[in-house]
Amino acid sequence: MGPKEAAEVLRKSFESEVREISEFNAGQVSVTVAKEKIREIMRFLHDAPELQFHFLSDICGADYMGKKEPRYEVVYNIFSMPNKAYLTIKAQVPEDDLAIDSVMDIWVGADWRERECYDMYGIKFSGHSDLRRLLMPDDWDGFPLRKDYPLQADLGDREWKGYIDVIETYKRNKVYEVHSR
Amino acid sequence: MIVEKELSTKYLTVSMGPQHPATHGVLRLVLELDGETVVKCTPDIGYLHRGMEKLGENKTYPVDMTLTSRLDYCSAVANEIGFCIAAEKLLGVEVPERAKFIRTMTSEMVRIASHIIWIAAHAIDIGAMTVFLYSMRDREMILDLFEMLCGARLLHIYPRIGGVRCDVDQKFLDQLWDFTEKFPKLIEEYETLIDQNRIWWQRTKNIGIVSAEDAIALGLTGPTLRGSGVPYDIRKVAPYDAYDKVEFDVPLGKNCDVYDRYRCRMEEFRQSNRIIRQCIEKLPGGLVLNPDAPGLDMMPGPLKKAAPAPAPAADGTAAPAPKVEAGPAFTEIYSATEVPKGELGYYMVSDGTGRPYRMRVRTPSFVHISALQRLCVGVLVADVIALIGTIDIVLGECDR
Numbered sequence: 001m002g003p004k005e006a007a008e009v010l011r012k013s014f015e016s017e018v019r020e021i022s023e024f025n026a027g028q029v030s031v032t033v034a035k036e037k038i039r040e041i042m043r044f045l046h047d048a049p050e051l052q053f054h055f056l057s058d059i060c061g062a063d064y065m066g067k068k069e070p071r072y073e074v075v076y077n078i079f080s081m082p083n084k085a086y087l088t089i090k091a092q093v094p095e096d097d098l099a100i101d102s103v104m105d106i107w108v109g110a111d112w113r114e115r116e117c118y119d120m121y122g123i124k125f126s127g128h129s130d131l132r133r134l135l136m137p138d139d140w141d142g143f144p145l146r147k148d149y150p151l152q153a154d155l156g157d158r159e160w161k162g163y164i165d166v167i168e169t170y171k172r173n174k175v176y177e178v179h180s181r
Numbered sequence: 182m183i184v185e186k187e188l189s190t191k192y193l194t195v196s197m198g199p200q201h202p203a204t205h206g207v208l209r210l211v212l213e214l215d216g217e218t219v220v221k222c223t224p225d226i227g228y229l230h231r232g233m234e235k236l237g238e239n240k241t242y243p244v245d246m247t248l249t250s251r252l253d254y255c256s257a258v259a260n261e262i263g264f265c266i267a268a269e270k271l272l273g274v275e276v277p278e279r280a281k282f283i284r285t286m287t288s289e290m291v292r293i294a295s296h297i298i299w300i301a302a303h304a305i306d307i308g309a310m311t312v313f314l315y316s317m318r319d320r321e322m323i324l325d326l327f328e329m330l331c332g333a334r335l336l337h338i339y340p341r342i343g344g345v346r347c348d349v350d351q352k353f354l355d356q357l358w359d360f361t362e363k364f365p366k367l368i369e370e371y372e373t374l375i376d377q378n379r380i381w382w383q384r385t386k387n388i389g390i391v392s393a394e395d396a397i398a399l400g401l402t403g404p405t406l407r408g409s410g411v412p413y414d415i416r417k418v419a420p421y422d423a424y425d426k427v428e429f430d431v432p433l434g435k436n437c438d439v440y441d442r443y444r445c446r447m448e449e450f451r452q453s454n455r456i457i458r459q460c461i462e463k464l465p466g467g468l469v470l471n472p473d474a475p476g477l478d479m480m481p482g483p484l485k486k487a488a489p490a491p492a493p494a495a496d497g498t499a500a501p502a503p504k505v506e507a508g509p510a511f512t513e514i515y516s517a518t519e520v521p522k523g524e525l526g527y528y529m530v531s532d533g534t535g536r537p538y539r540m541r542v543r544t545p546s547f548v549h550i551s552a553l554q555r556l557c558v559g560v561l562v563a564d565v566i567a568l569i570g571t572i573d574i575v576l577g578e579c580d581r
Contacts, residue, residue, distance in 0.1 A: 025270050028514050054397050055413070057517065057526055058543040067532070068511070075528060077515045077543070084418050088515055088528075109400030112551035120234075135227040135580060144235055151239050 003029035003085040006051055014041055019092070030088040035074070038091045039101040039127075045078060045087070046106050053087060055079040056103075059113040061121040062090075065147040070094035072123060076103075093123055102127040120145035137162055192220055195562075199228050203306045203566045206576030208550065212562065219565060222557035224550050229580035237540035241479045242268050242342060245540060250336045252525075252544060253578040256295040258327075258337045259288045259520040265340045266421055267516035267527035271537075272342070272475065272484070278423075280344035280469045285423040286460040287330070287339060288520075289453040290357075293364070294323040295521035296446050296453075300371060303443070303570035307384045312374050319367050322360055329353045343474020354461055361458050368450045376447075385440040389556060389568045392437055399552040402545050403523025404449060405572050408434035408442030415519040427459040439571045446573075481535040511538065522546060522573050546579040 001009075004021075007029050011018045020032040033041055045053040057077040065071055072093040079086050093100055102125040103110045114125040115134040122143040125131055133140060139161060142149055198209040207228035213221040233252070237245045249264040250257035262284050269276060276284075297320040304312035324334045330353055331339040331346060339346055375381040391401070396409040406413055414431045416424040432448035434441030475484075510533065517526040523545025530539040549572040556572075557565050 024512050025273070025514065028270070030513060056400055057515070057524065058528060058541070060528055060541040060543075062530060062539045062541075064511075075541075077526065077528060079517075081413065081418070086419070086515055086517070088513070107400065108395075108398045108555065109548060109551065112547065116547075135230045137227075144232060149235075151235060 001050060001083045001085070003027065003083075003087045006045075006053075006080070006083065006085060006087055007031050009048070009051060010041065010045065013044060017041060027086070028088070030090055032073075032090045032092065035091040035093050035100045038074075038089075039103060039106070041089065042076065042078075042103045042106050045089075051080060052082050053078040053080045055081065056107040056110060057086070059103075059110055059117060061117040061123055061145065063121060063145065063147045072098070072121060074100055074117060074123060098122055099124040099126050101125070104128055119143070122146070190215070197565070199225075204569060205302060205574055208569070208574070208576055208579075210553070210557075210565070212557075212565070214562065217561050217563075219557050219560055219562065222554050222565070224553050226547075226550060226576070226580055229576050231581065233581040234540055234542065237542075238537060241481050241535045242272070242475065242537065243477045243479050245537065246340075246342070247338055249542070250338055251577060252542065252581060253295075253520065253522065253546070253575045254335060255298045255575055256291040256521045257335060258291045258339050259295075259518070260525060261338065261340050262288055262422070263516070263518035263520060263525045264527060265342050266518060267514055267529050268342045268537075270516055271512065271514045271529050271531050274343045274474045275471055276344055276422075277468045277471060278465045279348075279467045280340075280471075281423040282426075282460050282464050283345050283349055283469060284340060285427065286357075286457055286464075287327075287337075287345075288422075289456045289460070290323055290326065292453045292521045293450060294320055296450055297323070299446060299521075299570075299573045300443075303573075304375060306566050306570045307381065309375055309378070309381065312371055315367075315370060315374070319364075322363075326353065326357055326360065329356065341470055341474065341476075344468070344470030346470070348469045349464075354464075357457065358461055361454050361461075364454050365451065368447060372447065382440070384563075384567055385443060385571075386438060387436070388439045388564050389560070389571055390437050391556060396437075399555065400548040401523070401552060401572075402548070403519070403521070403573075404442055404445045405523060405545075405549060407431065408445045408571075409437040410434055415517050415524060419517065421516075421518060423460065423463075424456075426463065427456050429456050439567050442571050475535075479535045483534050513539075517543075520545065522575065522578070523549070542581055544578040544581065546574040546576070547581075549574055550579050 007021045017034045017037050018031060022030050045051050057079050060075050062073045062075055070092045074091045074093055076089040091100060102114055114128055117123055118131055119133045119136055120143055193214045195212045195214055197212055198204040199207040209225040211223040212219050233248050237248055246261050246264050249260040252260045297316045301313040301316045328334050331337050391409050393409045393411050396406050410433050412431055417431055429452045432445045434445050511530055513530045515528045517524050526543035528541040529537045532538040556568055
């Protein structure tokens with residue numbers, strides 16, 4: 001069973017949830033779904049005997065600011081060993097309700113990938129056991145991978161506290177000069 | 182009369198790293214210890230976070246490739262090939278057959294180099310110094326070969342979108358063939374040192390057992406997963422480049438412990454050697470770079486040129502205006518390759534310009550380190566070192 005057929009099986013079971021099935025470049029099949037029943041959808045894909053998507057390759061977010069509505073997507077890439085097929089599931093997350101169910105009870109390994117998605121986009125995963133920042137410092141302001149977050153900016157006074165500490169320590173240590181003989 | 186006083190015990194919190202030599206980089210583990218047993222392990226990462234995904238979205242495809250070689254600097258060329266394959270699928274670029282074989286050959290060369298670093302670091306962590314010296318001596322041969330091939334030893338930037346940068350010459354192939362003749366003897370040399378060594382057995386056998394179900398749920402890939410007996414190798418299940426044209430076996434473990442994962446990687450040395458020899462024998466002629474592929478001078482603007490305005494009709498009436506497409510059409514791809522440490526996946530979204538709209542890198546080390554907090558519970562502190570070694574991590578890849 002190829003990814004296209006697997007997507008059709010999913011559409012039959014979750015008719016009101018599946019919004020769109022798109023295929024690109026022979027083999028890349030993406031299914032756009034509503035976020036409300038994401039846990040049931042993933043549980044179905046994992047457990048159904050003819051699908052068996054046991055591997056969770058990746059979870060990541062995507063931001064389509066001003067290009068698509070709703071703005072955010074959470075993308076799940078899963079793999080089925082018996083079918084030898086990859087499938088991409090995209091859950092739509094609107095800007096005014098930045099939350100989605102966690103899939104940690106299906107794959108324990110989703111833990112850090114959901115945390116990273118929260119860290120980078122600010123999407124909350126309800127049901128996650130330990131949702132904290134992962135790569136960025138705990139007191140960081142803003143979500144770096146959003147499209148309205150600049151690549152480079154001069155923040156002046158609003159610079160991150162940790163960085164100001166480093167600069168001040170450097171200035172303080174400069175007081176001690178090295179005496180050459 | 183003797184009154185027995187109740188002894189009060191409390192957990193000791195130890196911060197291991199980020200400068201600890203056995204954590205393979207800037208990994209910090211906060212260990213809560215009950216005596217010498219780990220009660221809770223909290224990995225702390227992000228010390229090497231360079232914002233590679235954000236950077237990637239702001240640069241063009243050929244420039245992004247140079248970022249990916251800084252992910253796992255022990256196997257740079259494998260990351261670059263993974264990126265090029267994803268970009269080729271996304272942009273619809275064909276690759277010549279000769280380039281595919283050269284790519285397969287170089288990714289296996291770098292697999293040997295990366296596994297050599299792994300055996301060196303893993304052995305020295307557990308206490309076998311000699312293996313480190315022997316294996317680093319042999320890694321030099323691979324690095325010299327890479328220098329002959331493309332001029333760089335560590336960060337190669339050798340593949341290109343649509344092929345590879347330069348062709349291989351006969352002198353290089355001869356020297357690589359010589360290496361493949363010598364290498365099986367060298368693997369035996371490492372094995373004589375540790376394979377039957379009682380201390381090595383005590384430190385690795387029945388340590389860090391991960392059952393196949395747990396390994397799949399945790400998302401482990403590569404030799405770390407295959408040590409638990411799961412035959413998941415992307416080179417076999419979804420072949421790319423020339424992997425469907427060469428013969429090789431996928432070594433699997435049985436006991437799911439540190440020793441079996443060590444055996445898996447030792448067998449992968451032999452299989453890589455076998456693939457390199459087949460690639461040299463079967464190397465076809467022809468071009469190594471698709472002339473139509475986007476070059477380094479790729480522009481960040483829209484890729485497709487606008488259709489030329491139709492000439493006005495003979496009677497002077499203006500031709501109908503060309504249709505304007507509404508909004509950008511997004512195309513996306515998830516492309517996974519088997520790098521020495523596991524599954525390296527690129528999820529890329531294109532909006533039809535020279536820059537990827539979204540570039541997500543799924544790296545094996547990130548997932549493997551996230552598994553550490555569950556694997557380390559209930560083991561001794563000394564076995565934490567063995568566990569870090571056996572999952573084969575590189576922090577540049579984890580933090581991106």
